[in-house]
Amino acid sequence: MKPEYDLLVIGGGPGGALAARTAAEKGLRVGLVEKRSAIGVPVRCAEGVGRDLIEEFMEPDPSWISAEIDRAVLVAPDGYRMTLEPSMAGSEVGYVLDRKRFDRDLVMQAADAGADVQVRARAVAPIMENGAVAGARIEANGAVEEVRARVTVAADGVESKFARWCGIDTAVPLAEIETCVQYLMTGIEIDPAATVFYLGNEVAPEGYVWVFPKGERTANVGVGISGKKCRDGSRPLDYLNRFVKEHFPDGRVVEWVIGGVPVCQPLERTVADGLVIIGDAARVADPITGGGIYNAMFTGRLAGQTAADAIARGDVSANALMTYDHGWRESKLGKSLERNYKIKEYFLTLSDEKLNRLIHSISRMDLSKFSVLNVVTELVKHDPSLLLELRALRNIL
Amino acid sequence: MAYYNGMLVIRRDVCGYCGCCVSVCPVGALELIDAYLSVEGDCSSCGVCARACPLGALEVADEA
Ligand SMILES: Cc1cc2nc3c(=O)[nH]c(=O)nc-3n(C[C@H](O)[C@H](O)[C@H](O)COP(=O)(O)OP(=O)(O)OC[C@H]3O[C@@H](n4cnc5c(N)ncnc54)[C@H](O)[C@@H]3O)c2cc1C
Ligand code: SF4
Ligand code: SF4
Numbered sequence: 001m002k003p004e005y006d007l008l009v010i011g012g013g014p015g016g017a018l019a020a021r022t023a024a025e026k027g028l029r030v031g032l033v034e035k036r037s038a039i040g041v042p043v044r045c046a047e048g049v050g051r052d053l054i055e056e057f058m059e060p061d062p063s064w065i066s067a068e069i070d071r072a073v074l075v076a077p078d079g080y081r082m083t084l085e086p087s088m089a090g091s092e093v094g095y096v097l098d099r100k101r102f103d104r105d106l107v108m109q110a111a112d113a114g115a116d117v118q119v120r121a122r123a124v125a126p127i128m129e130n131g132a133v134a135g136a137r138i139e140a141n142g143a144v145e146e147v148r149a150r151v152t153v154a155a156d157g158v159e160s161k162f163a164r165w166c167g168i169d170t171a172v173p174l175a176e177i178e179t180c181v182q183y184l185m186t187g188i189e190i191d192p193a194a195t196v197f198y199l200g201n202e203v204a205p206e207g208y209v210w211v212f213p214k215g216e217r218t219a220n221v222g223v224g225i226s227g228k229k230c231r232d233g234s235r236p237l238d239y240l241n242r243f244v245k246e247h248f249p250d251g252r253v254v255e256w257v258i259g260g261v262p263v264c265q266p267l268e269r270t271v272a273d274g275l276v277i278i279g280d281a282a283r284v285a286d287p288i289t290g291g292g293i294y295n296a297m298f299t300g301r302l303a304g305q306t307a308a309d310a311i312a313r314g315d316v317s318a319n320a321l322m323t324y325d326h327g328w329r330e331s332k333l334g335k336s337l338e339r340n341y342k343i344k345e346y347f348l349t350l351s352d353e354k355l356n357r358l359i360h361s362i363s364r365m366d367l368s369k370f371s372v373l374n375v376v377t378e379l380v381k382h383d384p385s386l387l388l389e390l391r392a393l394r395n396i397l
Numbered sequence: 398m399a400y401y402n403g404m405l406v407i408r409r410d411v412c413g414y415c416g417c418c419v420s421v422c423p424v425g426a427l428e429l430i431d432a433y434l435s436v437e438g439d440c441s442s443c444g445v446c447a448r449a450c451p452l453g454a455l456e457v458a459d460e461a
Contacts, residue, residue: 036431044415122430159416164425172420179417179451227421227449236451258451260417 001118001138001147005031007307008135008149009115010123010162012039015279015296016155017106018057022304024113028311031147032107032115033138035122040103044158044259045293046182046220047102048195048212051094053294057301058109064101066214069094070193076359077200077352096195096212096220097293106297126152126166132273132317133166151307151316153276155300158260160281166272172283175228176264178207178290181236182222184214184255188248192216198243199359200352205229207236209243221248224261224290261290265341270328271321276303284328284337287344295333302327404442404458407434411454418446418455 007023009016012034020032047066054060072084111117121140126133127148135148154162163170190196190213198209206226213219223239230236244251262283270277278284279296286295306324310316328334350358412434419427419434426440447455 042414120431157416159419159429161419161425161428170420171423171425174421174445174448177417177421177449179449181451230448230451232453235453237453256413258413258415258417260415260420260449260451262420 001031001033001116001121001140001145002029003146004135004148005029005116006150006311007031007153007304008147008151009033009153009155010136011155011157011160011279011281012036012103012107012117012119013155013157013279013296014103014106014293015157015281015300016153017103017110018297018300019153019155019276019278019304019307020110020115020117021106021113022301023308024110024115026304026308028304028308030110030115031149032110032117033121033123033136033140033147034107034117034119037120038100038104039107039119040100043099043255043257045097045099045257046210046212046222047097047099047214048210048291049094049097049293054095056294057297060095061105064098064105065095066098067096067192067212069096069195069213071195073191073194073196074359075196075198076356077202078356080356080360080363082359082363083194096214098214123156123162126162126275128166133275136162149274150311151274151276151321153278153300153303153307154281155278155296157280158262160277163267163272163275163277163281166275168267168269168272168277170267170277170281170283172260172262172264175206175226176262177227178224178261178263179227179230179236180207180222180224180257180259180261180290181240182210182220182257183240183244183253184218184257185221185244185248185251186215186218186254188217188219188221188251190217190219199355202352203243204239205234206348209239220257221251222257227260261285261292263287263290263344266329266337269318270299270325271318273318274316275318276307276321276324278303284333286337287341288347295337298331298333299324299328302331405436405440405446406456406458407436408454408456409433411452412450413452413454415451417449417451421445421449 006028009032123136125137127135192213196211207224278299285292444457
């Protein structure tokens with residue numbers, strides 16, 4: 001790292017990479033630090049992402065695509081399977097990535113655009129000046145150096161500490177962390193073009209089990225549950241082992257993935273003087289699916305653009321950077337985060353029995369005009385006994 | 398392979414250094430340093446991190 005940059009990015013995930021690439025493309029002097037020794041490793045992801053979402057940022061590259069997905073299957077608590085075809089599955093249709101390659105490719109794109117990149121370099125404290133963030137102290141190879149920056153981007157993921165050190169409370173409520181374990185399994189019978197989601201209290205309380213194909217007979221098989229439901233004997237690892245024993249007893253586990261996804265509301269404020277917070281660090285993963293790759297890239301790109309504008313105007317105060325905060329909140333992403341948070345809260349009130357009935361009803365509907373509001377309206381027609389619950393949902397929406 | 402700091406026990410042979418616990422700690426006492434987890438002085442032994450851990454690698458020594 002040089003002693004000074006226009007933009008300093010803390011964290012080399014998809015969010016940080018997009019912030020660095022965008023700012024470097026706009027001619028800013030950019031530094032990116034990543035504390036791990038290899039970008040994207042160990043993986044903490046099921047690697048599913050919408051096709052159109054990725055194409056918003058770049059040409060898909062076969063080297064980081066493990067599987068192409070045409071449909072999603074939802075398995076109700078009673079075992080009933082509902083298939084969502086492409087026209088209605090929305091962003092569930094897409095790719096299962098190879099994130100080791102994907103994340104590294106994104107960081108290389110940032111480097112190609114001119115950003116300085118350093119791995120095994122960890123931010124240990126912000127540099128504060130008159131209450132404003134002016135860079136970070138970076139520890140690498142046993143030494144700590146000051147790296148000054150006009151704008152610093154906290155892209156440090158779920159375990160984000162940088163914003164906390166700047167005085168912003170980012171703690172995730174226990175009930176709103178999805179605590180997860182996933183196996184990469186091989187030698188299993190799967191549909192290689194379908195992502196499968198299992199719901200219900202027995203398989204994953206306040207969460208779900210996923211099977212995301214990575215090849216003909218290989219898949220990410222994982223479970224996430226609410227931190228509130230996690231105790232000795234009923235941790236995600238226990239649920240995963242039970243699921244695997246029942247569904248893939250002969251499969252072989254070749255990799256473990258462990259992690260947490262914040263499914264809380266986003267931070268109340270994602271900027272401060274000289275600071276922008278993006279991706280998982282800003283708690284912008286989807287509250288229903290836990291998907292956060294696109295969200296990190298979207299907020300990362302916007303952070304890079306906003307920082308470039310602010311620096312060009314010579315004002316990097318929180319007020320000036322608020323265009324970033326407003327920008328993502330008012331975007332399609334921001335709106336869907338807000339809506340999906342409410343839908344998640346509603347789903348948590350449903351018993352398995354109600355969930356079964358809901359899924360059975362949805363599967364009998366004509367979903368060619370799939371939208372959340374349509375579904376609610378149609379459902380009431382199909383199963384008037386769900387009216388009371390659904391009215392609650394409609395009021396939310 | 399256990400590491401004590403006051404009341405919090407980190408079983409490093411179980412920990413998968415995922416950072417899940419770090420995100421829920423109300424006082425920011427945990428820190429993930431590449432491939433190991435460390436706990437600092439301001440830990441209040443509240444046990445929230447131990448609840449969230451996917452693998453059960455944390456234990457508050459006096460937790461009932
Ligand atoms: C089990 C699991 C399954 C998931 N499945 C999906 C899925 O299928 N689809 C999807 O879209 N999303 C999924 N997610 C969520 C997704 O992985 C994240 O939302 C995404 O990685 C967020 O990107 P990010 O850039 O914000 O953070 P990250 O990718 O977490 O990157 C943050 C980086 O910052 C580094 N860092 C942290 N602190 C410092 C520091 N002090 N100094 C330097 N570097 C630091 C970290 O080492 C890390 O590399 C899943 C998550 C989990 C845990
Ligand atoms: S949540 Fe558990 S596995 Fe993850 S870093 Fe903390 S102690 Fe380790
Ligand atoms: S016991 Fe509580 S205060 Fe201590 S590290 Fe865990 S969550 Fe933080």
